[in-house]
Structure formats: C-alpha cells, structure tokens
Amino acid sequence: MKNSPHFTRRRFLSAAARTTALVALSSPLVLRADRARASAGLAQGMVGGPTGFAGAERYQYGADTPEGRAVEAAKALKAAGKAPERIVLGLSDGSIGQITQPFPEGAPSVKDLWEQETGITLDIVGVPNGQEFTKVMQDVSTKGGGFDIYAVEWNRLGDLAETGGIVALDDYVATHRPEWDDPERGYVNGEAGVSLLNGYRGSVYGVSLDGDFQTWNHRTDLFNNPEEQKAFADQHGYELAPPSTWEQHDQIAAFFHRPDEGLFGSTDLRNQGWGYTNWYQRFVSMASPNQFLFDDEGTALINGEAGWAATEEYIKSLAHHSPDAISWSWPEQYGNFGNGGAAMTCAFSNLPKFLDNPANEGSKVTGKVGSHLPPGRMHDDGLVRRTVLWLNLTACVSSQSEHPEAAYLLLQWLGSSRIYSWMTANPGGYFDPFQLANFADPLVRETYHDYHMDVVRESVRRTVPTINYPGATAFHNALDENLVAALTGSMTAQEAMANTERQWKRITRRVGEDKLVDAIKANKSAWPDLVDPAAT
Amino acid sequence: MNRSLSFDIFRYAAILTFLAISLIPTVWMISMAFKPIAEWQASGADLTWWPNNPTLDNFRFIFGESGSELIVALERTAGRPILASLLAASFGTLIAMGAGTAAAYGLSRFGYGGNLPLALIQLRLFPPMAVMIPVMIMWAFLGLIDTWYGLALIYGIVTLPFAFWLMKTFFDDMPREIEDAALVEGCSRWRVFLRITLPMMRPALASSALFVFILNWSDYLIALLLTTRDWVTIPVYMASLSSSMTGQLYGAKAALGLIAAVPPVIMGIAIQKQLVRGLTFGALKE
Numbered sequence: 001m002k003n004s005p006h007f008t009r010r011r012f013l014s015a016a017a018r019t020t021a022l023v024a025l026s027s028p029l030v031l032r033a034d035r036a037r038a039s040a041g042l043a044q045g046m047v048g049g050p051t052g053f054a055g056a057e058r059y060q061y062g063a064d065t066p067e068g069r070a071v072e073a074a075k076a077l078k079a080a081g082k083a084p085e086r087i088v089l090g091l092s093d094g095s096i097g098q099i100t101q102p103f104p105e106g107a108p109s110v111k112d113l114w115e116q117e118t119g120i121t122l123d124i125v126g127v128p129n130g131q132e133f134t135k136v137m138q139d140v141s142t143k144g145g146g147f148d149i150y151a152v153e154w155n156r157l158g159d160l161a162e163t164g165g166i167v168a169l170d171d172y173v174a175t176h177r178p179e180w181d182d183p184e185r186g187y188v189n190g191e192a193g194v195s196l197l198n199g200y201r202g203s204v205y206g207v208s209l210d211g212d213f214q215t216w217n218h219r220t221d222l223f224n225n226p227e228e229q230k231a232f233a234d235q236h237g238y239e240l241a242p243p244s245t246w247e248q249h250d251q252i253a254a255f256f257h258r259p260d261e262g263l264f265g266s267t268d269l270r271n272q273g274w275g276y277t278n279w280y281q282r283f284v285s286m287a288s289p290n291q292f293l294f295d296d297e298g299t300a301l302i303n304g305e306a307g308w309a310a311t312e313e314y315i316k317s318l319a320h321h322s323p324d325a326i327s328w329s330w331p332e333q334y335g336n337f338g339n340g341g342a343a344m345t346c347a348f349s350n351l352p353k354f355l356d357n358p359a360n361e362g363s364k365v366t367g368k369v370g371s372h373l374p375p376g377r378m379h380d381d382g383l384v385r386r387t388v389l390w391l392n393l394t395a396c397v398s399s400q401s402e403h404p405e406a407a408y409l410l411l412q413w414l415g416s417s418r419i420y421s422w423m424t425a426n427p428g429g430y431f432d433p434f435q436l437a438n439f440a441d442p443l444v445r446e447t448y449h450d451y452h453m454d455v456v457r458e459s460v461r462r463t464v465p466t467i468n469y470p471g472a473t474a475f476h477n478a479l480d481e482n483l484v485a486a487l488t489g490s491m492t493a494q495e496a497m498a499n500t501e502r503q504w505k506r507i508t509r510r511v512g513e514d515k516l517v518d519a520i521k522a523n524k525s526a527w528p529d530l531v532d533p534a535a536t
Numbered sequence: 537m538n539r540s541l542s543f544d545i546f547r548y549a550a551i552l553t554f555l556a557i558s559l560i561p562t563v564w565m566i567s568m569a570f571k572p573i574a575e576w577q578a579s580g581a582d583l584t585w586w587p588n589n590p591t592l593d594n595f596r597f598i599f600g601e602s603g604s605e606l607i608v609a610l611e612r613t614a615g616r617p618i619l620a621s622l623l624a625a626s627f628g629t630l631i632a633m634g635a636g637t638a639a640a641y642g643l644s645r646f647g648y649g650g651n652l653p654l655a656l657i658q659l660r661l662f663p664p665m666a667v668m669i670p671v672m673i674m675w676a677f678l679g680l681i682d683t684w685y686g687l688a689l690i691y692g693i694v695t696l697p698f699a700f701w702l703m704k705t706f707f708d709d710m711p712r713e714i715e716d717a718a719l720v721e722g723c724s725r726w727r728v729f730l731r732i733t734l735p736m737m738r739p740a741l742a743s744s745a746l747f748v749f750i751l752n753w754s755d756y757l758i759a760l761l762l763t764t765r766d767w768v769t770i771p772v773y774m775a776s777l778s779s780s781m782t783g784q785l786y787g788a789k790a791a792l793g794l795i796a797a798v799p800p801v802i803m804g805i806a807i808q809k810q811l812v813r814g815l816t817f818g819a820l821k822e
Contacts, residue, residue, distance in 0.1 A: 093776045096611050125765045126611050128776040138761060141669060142676035146764055262579035335783020339577040354780040362573045362782055430780065 047071070048117050050422060052106035055443060059422040066178045066416035073176055074118040074409045084403040086121035087410055090135060090147040092393065093126040095209075097428025099414075100124065104443070110423050114413065120406065127151075130273070130329070132393070133473070139398070140165035148401040149411065151209060154392035155468035155476075157200045158519065162470045166396040168203040172408040178207075178416060185417040185437035188460045189526070196465055196526035197394065197434075201519060206394035207411040209420075211434025213463045214277055214387045215349045215456050216375075218242050221368040222256060222343050231255075242344075242372030244383060246282060246313065249344070249375040253320035256343035265320030267336060268346035271329050272484050276476065277466070278317075278346065279483055280388045281374055283310035284464050288379035289529040290386070293467065296524075298508055298517045302479075303494075303501035311493035315486055326487055340364040346374070346387075349432045349459075352452045357427065371455035374462060382531040385462050393431070434460065464527050469519035471511040478503035562797075568790035569594055576786040594791035598777075610777075614792055616766070617773035622799065624687035624759070624769060625752035631692025632748050633741065636699025641729065644707035645715075653704070656697045664694070668761050675762055682764045690762065691752040699748050706740035707733075739813035746807060750800050770796045 041051025042060055047068050049060030061067040077083035091099075099110045099122070111122045125147065127135045136150045140163060150166065160166045180186050180194045187193035187208075197208040222228055223240060232240035232255050243249035253265030268278045284291050286306035294300055301307070318325055322336070330347065337345050338355040345351070354360060356369040376385030395415070397407045413419055417437035424431050425443035438444050439457045448456070467475045479500050486496035508516055563585075568576070571587040571594075578584065598614040639656075642648045671690060672681070680686025710733070718728045734741070756771040763772060774792050777785040804811065 093611055094779060100611075126776070127764075128760075128772065129778060131760065131775075134760075135764070138672060142672045142681070144672075144676045144681055146681070260580065262582075330780075331778035331783040333783070334780055335577050335786075338781070338783065339579075341577070341579065348780075350780060357781075360781050 048113075049418065050107045050113055052108065053104045056107065058441065058443075059418045061418050065418070066176070067413050067418055069176050070178075070409045070413035070416070071117050074120060074406055074413075077403075077406050077409070078119050082403070083118075083120055083406045084148070086123045087148045087403070087407055088123045088125060088146065089149045089151070089395070089410075090125045090127050090132075090139075091151045092129050092132055092430065094129055095151070095393065095429040095431055096124050096126055098423050098426040098431050099429070101426065101428040103422075103426035103428065107422075110414070110419065110426075114410065120410075122410065129331075136160065136165065139400070143400065145398075145400040147398050148403065148407040149395050150398055151393045151395045154197060154206070154208065154210070154212075154389065154394040155466050155472045157198075157205045157394060157396060158468050158470045158472055160396060161200050161203075161205050164399055166205055167399050167401075167404050168205055169207075169397065169408050170203050172405055172412075173204050176409065176412055178412045180415075182417070183436075185435060187435055188457070192526055195522070196389075196468075197392070199522075200468070201515075201522065206396040207408075207415040208392065208394050208434065209411075209415055209431055210391075210393040211424075211432040211438070211456075211460075212348050212392035213389055213434070213456060213460045214281075214346050214374075215351070215452075215459050216242070216344065216346045216372050216387075217337070217351055217452075218344045218370050218372060219340075219342070219365060219368055220370040221365075223370065228256075242370065243375045244373075244385075245377060246285070246375045250313070250317060250320070253317070253344060257320040259323075262339075262341055264322050264336070264342045266317070266344040266346075267321060267325070267328070267333050267342040268344075269328060269330065269333060270318065270321060270325040270487060271327055272480055274329060274390075275314075275326075275487070276480050276483055277388045277390045279310060279314045279479075280464065280466065281346075281386055282313050283307060284388075284527075285377045285384045285386045286310060288381050288384050289531055290384070290464065290527050292524060292527070294520050296517070296521065298513050298520055300501045300504045300508075302504075303497040307497040308493045311483070311486055311496055314483065315493060318487060326484065338363040338365060340368075348430070349448070349452070349456045350430060353427055353432075353448050356449060356452075359427070369449075369452075371452045373455060373458055376532070378534060379531070382533055384531055386528070387459050387463050389463050389465050432456075461530055462528055465523055468523055469511070469516050471507045471516070474507045474510075475504060478507065565790045565793050565797075568786055569794045571787055571790075573782060573787060577783070594787035595795075597785075598788050598792050612773070614770075614773060614795070617768050617770050618795065620684055620687070620763070620767040621753060621769040621771075621796070623684040624691055624767070625749055625799075627685065627688035628691025628695065628752040629745055629749045631688065632695040632699040632752075633703075633745050635692070636696050636744075637703045637737075637741065640700050640703035640707050641733070644704055645712070653701070656700050659694060660697050664757055668758065672761055681762055682767050684767045687759060687762055687767060687769070690758055691755065694758070695748045695751050698751065699744055702744040702747065703737075703740065706737060706744075710736060739810040742807040742810035746800070746803055746811065749803060753796070753800060 041056060042049065043057040045062050046057070046060040047063045048071050049067070050056050063072065074083060102109045108116070114122055132152050133156055136152050138144065139146050140160070152160070180198065181190045183190060187197065198204050198206050223242065229240045235255065236251055240252065243252050249266065255265070256263060257265035269275055270278070283302070283306060286309065291306050292301055322328060333345060333347060334351065334355065336342055337351065338360070352369050352371065355363045356366050357363060358366055360366065374385045374387040376383045395411050397404045401407050414423065417435045420435060421438045421441040421444055424433050424438055425441065425447045427447055433439055433444050433448065433456065439453050445453050469475065482491070482496040482500045485491045486493055491499070567586055570590040572589050572591045575584070575587060598610070600610065600613040639649065639652060643652055675681050675686055675690070680689065714736070715728050715732055718732050719725070723731070754771065759769040759772045763769065770792060774789055777788045777792070779785060
C-alpha cells in the first residue's frame with residue numbers, strides 16, 4: 001500500500017495540536033461573531049433586548065433602564081464570581097412556554113436572551129397548575145432548597161413572608177431601581193399598584209409576573225343575533241346587551257341557559273379555590289364605593305344583610321350554570337367556552353388570547369368573543385362595578401437561595417415593562433398584561449385583541465384585591481368551605497356567613513389583631529373608589 | 537320456565553348489569569383515548585360512545601409529537617413519568633413484599649415480635665397527609681426528594697402493613713405439618729422456607745404483590761409531595777395535562793390512563809392462575 005498515508009505517533013500528535021490550537025483560536029471569534037450578530041439588530045443606543053423581528057426595538061433597552069440595569073448588574077455579579085451558574089425558577093407548567101418558546105417568528109426566547117446577555121442559565125422547574133403554593137410550602141418546610149425563585153398566588157406573599165420563606169427585596173429595589181411606578185409604562189395606579197401586587201406590610205417581597213384581573217366575556221354571535229335580541233326584548237322589556245348590573249346578568253344568563261342545546265347561561269367558576277371570586281364581586285359591590293370585608297378595627301363585615309344577600313344570589317346563580325359547576329375549574333371552563341358551551345363567563349384576561357385565536361383549530365368561538373366590564377349594582381351615587389384580582393402569579397426570592405440578588409435581578413428584568421410586554425404577547429403561556437405599557441403595546445394588543453385590551457384596562461380600575469393579610473390562606477379557606485357548603489345546600493346563606501365570621505375571628509386572634517389591622521388598612525388603600533354613571 | 541332457569545336468568549342479568557356499570561368508566565376511557573380533540577367535549581346529539589374519527593393523536597401527543605389539532609406543546613413527555621412509576625412501584629413492591637413476607641413468616645411460625653402486627657398497622661392508622669410533612673423533612677435531609685429510590689422506599693414502607701397482614705394470614709392457613717416433615721427429613725429451617733414454604737406460597741405471594749403494586753402504581757399524594765421534576769410519576773404527570781387552549785386534555789389523559797392500565801393488567805394475566813388460587817387460599821380448612 002504505497003500511497004496509503006503513513007500515520008506515525010509524531011504526526012498524530014502534531015495534527016491534534018494543530019487542531020486544538022485552531023479550535024481554541026477560532027472559538028472567541030465565533031463567540032464574538034455571535035455577539036456581534038446579536039447586537040447588530042439593536043437600535044442605536046440600546047444595550048440589549050430581542051432582535052430578529054419587526055418591532056423588536058420596542059423591547060430593547062438602554063443602559064439606564066430597569067432591564068439594562070438588571071442585566072449589567074447580573075453581568076457584574078458574574079464577573080465578580082458572585083452569581084450562580086444557574087437560577088432555578090419554580091413555575092406553573094402552563095406559563096413556561098412564554099419564557100422558553102421564541103415569539104414572534106425570528107425572535108429568540110426570553111430564556112435564551114437572558115442566558116445570552118448574562119451568561120447565567122435559567123433552569124425552570126414546572127409545577128402542576130394549582131399546586132404552586134403546595135410545592136412552595138413543601139420546599140420551605142423541608143428546607144429543600146430546590147428553588148431560587150418561587151412563583152405563587154399574589155396574596156400568599158404575607159404568609160410566606162411571615163414564615164420566613166422569602167426574602168424582603170427592598171435593598172435590591174433601592175439599588176437597581178425597577179421603576180414599576182413609572183406613570184407612562186408602569187403599574188396601573190402607580191405606587192399603590194406596586195404596593196398591592198409586590199408588597200406586604202411596607203416591604204417589597206415579590207415581583208408580579210401576571211395580570212389576573214378577572215374579566216368578563218360574552219359570545220357576540222349570540223348577543224348580536226337579531227332573533228335572540230327580539231326574543232330577549234320581548235321577554236324582559238329592554239335590549240339585549242352585555243349586563244351592567246347583577247340583576248341583568250342573571251336575567252341574560254337565564255335567557256341563554258339551554259342545557260339541552262349544550263349552552264349554559266354563565267359559567268363563572270363555582271368550585272373550591274375559585275368560586276369565591278364571583279362571590280367577592282357580588283359582595284363588594286353591595287355598598288358604594290365598596291362593601292369592605294373588614295372594618296378598620298379588624299371586625300368582619302360579612303355576617304349581615306350584604307353578606308347574606310350576596311350569598312343568596314351566589315347560590316341561585318347555579319341555576320344557569322353547568323350541573324357540574326361545583327367541580328369545574330378553569331380548564332373545564334375554558335374547554336366549555338371554546339366549544340361554544342356558554343353565553344357568558346368570567347375568567348383570566350387571557351381567555352380571548354387562547355380561544356379567540358385562529359391558530360386554535362379546536363375553538364368554535366374564534367371571532368365570536370366580546371368583553372365587557374363586570375356587572376355591578378346601582379347606588380345613589382351611581383353604578384358600582386367591581387371585579388377581583390385572583391390568582392396572579394407573583395415571583396419571590398426564596399430565603400434559601402444562595403444568590404438572592406442575582407435571582408432578584410432576573411425578576412427585575414422579567415417584570416419590567418419592555419421584556420414583560422414582549423413576554424406577555426407570546427401566546428405560549430398564562431402571564432397576562434397588567435402594566436400600562438402592556439395595554440398599549442401593538443404585539444400584546446394583537447395577541448389579546450383590541451376589543452379586549454381596553455376592557456381589561458378598565459376592569460383593572462374596578463378591581464378589588466383578595467385578602468392578602470397574614471393568614472390569607474386560612475381566611476380564604478374558611479370562606480371557601482362555607483360557600484361550597486352553601487352551594488351544596490348543606491347550610492343556608494346565613495349559616496355560611498355566620499360560620500365564616502366565627503372562623504375569621506379565630507384566625508384573627510391567632511394571627512394577632514395589631515398585625516392584621518395594619519395589613520387590612522394597607523389592603524384597603526388599594527381598593528378602587530370609581531363609581532360609574534348610572535347609564536354605563 | 538322452571539324455577540332454576542328463572543334464577544339463572546336473574547343471576548346472569550344481575551352479573552351483566554353490575555359488570556356493565558363497573559366497566560363504563562373503562563370503556564369511556566378507551567373510547568376517549570382514540571377521540572380527536574373535536575370530540576372530547578361533545579355534548580347533546582354530538583355525544584357518542586365511540587369515536588367518529590378514531591385517531592392515535594392523543595398517544596403521539598403525550599410522547600412529544602404534537603397532533604395536528606393539539607397545538608399546545610408539552611414541557612415534558614410521558615416517557616419519563618412512565619419509567620418513574622415503573623421503577624418506584626416495582627421496587628416499592630419488592631421492599632414491601634420482602635420485608636412483609638419475612639416478618640409474617642417469623643411471627644406466624646415462631647411468634648417473634650409479639651406487638652409487631654399492631655406496630656405495623658399504626659402506619660395505616662393516620663391519613664397519609666398527617667405523616668407526610670415529617671416524611672418530607674426526613675426525605676429532604678436524606679437527599680431522597682425527587683429520586684425514584686426515595687419514592688420506592690416510602691412506597692415500600694406505607695404498603696408494608698398490607699404485605700405483612702396478607703402474608704401472615706396465608707402463612708397461618710398453611711399446614712405446618714409439611715414443614716415439620718421436611719425438618720424431620722433433615723432440611724434446615726432456611727431451606728424449608730426457600731424450598732417448601734415459598735413455592736407453596738406462590739399464589740399468595742402473587743396476589744399480595746399485585747395488590748401492593750396497584751397501591752403503589754396508583755398513588756398520587758406521596759408522589760406529588762416527594763417529587764418535583766425528574767421523577768414525577770404518571771398520576772402527577774396526568775394532573776398537569778391541561779391547557780388554556782383546550783381546557784382539560786381529556787384525550788391525552790385517557791391515552792395515558794390506558795397506558796397506565798397496561799402493567800397491572802399484564803401482571804394480572806401473567807399470574808392469573810396463581811391469583812385465583814391465592815384469592816381462595818385457605819378458604820377450605822381442615
């Protein structure tokens with residue numbers, strides 16, 4: 001074999017050395033070329049943000065922006081050896097897609113962008129929907145240390161802070177200036193909104209990553225049908241339109257309730273853990289501007305005329321619901337509405353994003369969904385319409401995290417208006433718009449629909465917070481269990497309210513009245529005082 | 537029609553009725569597993585027992601191939617949870633059966649551990665939730681959270697009372713004279729246990745093991761609390777199969793349920809002969 005190459009050990013080593021040197025030399029060039037390509041799409045003056053799609057510059061940021069400061073600080077931590085290789089984020093399974101799936105076409109994913117800009121890996125651990133708090137408490141109570149960041153229902157912050165499971169973020173906020181209260185781009189209601197969503201007893205404990213202002217939807221094909229309109233007007237003496245009051249809501253729901261045809265009147269939720277959001281809406285609109293749950297001394301106000309009436313209404317409303325209403329959660333609700341099974345419903349603000357969506361081939365209501373403000377009650381000074389904030393994922397930094405500042409910086413970056421607008425426009429998950437910049441963003445409006453975004457923004461102005469005092473979980477469980485008992489007929493409305501009041505008194509004593517009164521006052525400051533004119 | 541024939545007709549009609557009632561959920565699950573998404577939530581006249589357009593999309597979907605209409609993407613597929621369930625349930629059964637059989641034999645033959653039966657049954661006296669917090673803390677300390685062997689260990693512990701009590705009943709019912717005869721012939725006690733007693737106990741072992749395996753296989757609560765990501769089991773994974781696009785992913789859940797039914801059914805068929813004998817073991821006493 002004269003022509004065959006003659007491999008000697010010397011030649012092999014020489015070739016290997018040359019190859020190694022070439023790879024070593026070329027790697028920085030490749031990395032630099034990548035970085036150059038990434039930054040090539042950035043608008044002038046911008047230091048970071050997504051590229052590769054039309055309008056990407058809206059989500060890019062300069063050095064002196066919340067996102068820019070977060071990234072630069074994370075890079076500085078990394079350079080100083082004070083940042084972790086990876087940050088572990090525990091997140092509802094259904095929300096992960098908005099961080100991991102590129103959107104729109106040509107864009108990187110949120111996760112890829114963070115990792116590319118900071119060099120810190122983002123490790124997302126999926127948590128079954130509805131099990132978020134269970135998993136967090138598991139990690140807290142066992143000192144498992146499995147997460148740097150928890151994402152839980154917004155009103156669990158108090159309980160988690162009191163148990164020492166999460167850290168106060170005030171120092172990081174002061175240093176890195178997230179500008180959540182920016183009047184142009186920040187939270188609705190400015191500082192009060194920030195305090196409501198991220199704060200507990202005067203400190204920042206979380207960063208909101210959601211906008212679960214419960215919003216009402218209806219079927220436009222039914223409401224705009226001339227035959228339905230005539231039949232309704234003949235029956236009730238006024239025109240068929242999205243309801244302004246609870247009385248109208250109940251009449252319209254009864255009108256459309258045709259279970260034999262696979263159509264329910266209204267499918268706002270009635271199950272444990274959810275149903276009380278509808279009860280809240282009915283109860284808090286009993287007085288103007290608000291019927292509060294507690295007075296300023298911490299005395300429960302539910303066991304009286306307002307509480308009984310709201311609960312009676314709540315029980316009666318089962319008549320225009322699915323027979324399985326008590327066991328329905330939002331997946332059943334969404335599935336039913338997408339299948340054309342309801343005339344009205346009240347849901348997360350993302351319902352039109354998922355169900356009025358041509359890409360959702362299974363949905364029978366694409367192009368047939370409308371949104372409206374919550375029903376309310378007439379009072380002397382006008383119409384009080386109220387909805388409620390629930391469930392709203394808020395991310396907080398675990399007290400077991402070895403790198404809380406880096407974890408906070410990720411949250412500042414994710415939760416600031418540019419990245420959050422880009423992320424929430426992505427139809428791949430549950431995060432919903434809640435910042436002023438989100439409501440105005442073209443990509444968000446395209447995903448969520450113009451008709452819906454304006455209603456959501458107005459619903460936010462009429463939203464009351466759920467209980468976020470220490471003991472919030474126990475307060476809600478007590479209310480929830482008694483309401484479910486009332487729905488099943490095992491107790492009357494009066495008994496349900498009396499039981500709840502009794503249990504709330506016990507919880508109040510256990511938590512400590514002073515602590516509770518402080519938290520009630522802080523919570524009340526976030527309640528809206530908007531009263532609509534009678535005609536709206 | 538004589539009385540005996542009438543009675544037989546009534547008897548078979550009753551059996552068929554109860555059989556039909558008990559099989560309805562299974563039949564519905566099988567049917568749903570092959571239904572396309574458009575038929576998952578059908579109601580009124582559109583509701584059918586069998587799929588109008590049967591498809592394997594639900595099976596493809598849970599293994600990571602997005603079906604034509606199932607536009608939601610899964611963060612993880614069913615493969616790993618199936619493996620987790622198989623490992624945890626099988627090894628948990630081994631632990632429970634190994635320890636339970638040995639303990640039951642010792643108590644039945646020698647009276648060792650007089651309070652053992654009561655001590656073991658204490659494991660089942662409390663609702664699982666009441667003991668899970670300390671278990672979680674111990675498992676976290678031992679580094680057993682989110683591991684298949686940690687799950688197998690707790691499964692072995694919580695099903696040990698079943699294994700023990702079932703096997704003790706079987707050992708008590710087995711004639712000791714056979715063992716005594718072997719001992720007289722010069723067999724050691726250990727050899728008697730391995731060569732005489734255990735082979736005779738095969739039906740009892742099979743039926744007990746199947747029962748324990750099904751308990752482990754179908755657990756939700758323990759797996760939910762002791763796993764986080766890598767080793768979630770089928771029931772925990774199944775709970776995550778919902779989306780905002782489609783609501784509950786009924787078809788995907790049914791497909792996974794059908795797959796989950798396979799191992800116990802195969803085990804049942806494989807040990808059918810032993811199972812029947814095991815279930816009637818000791819029914820006739822001397």
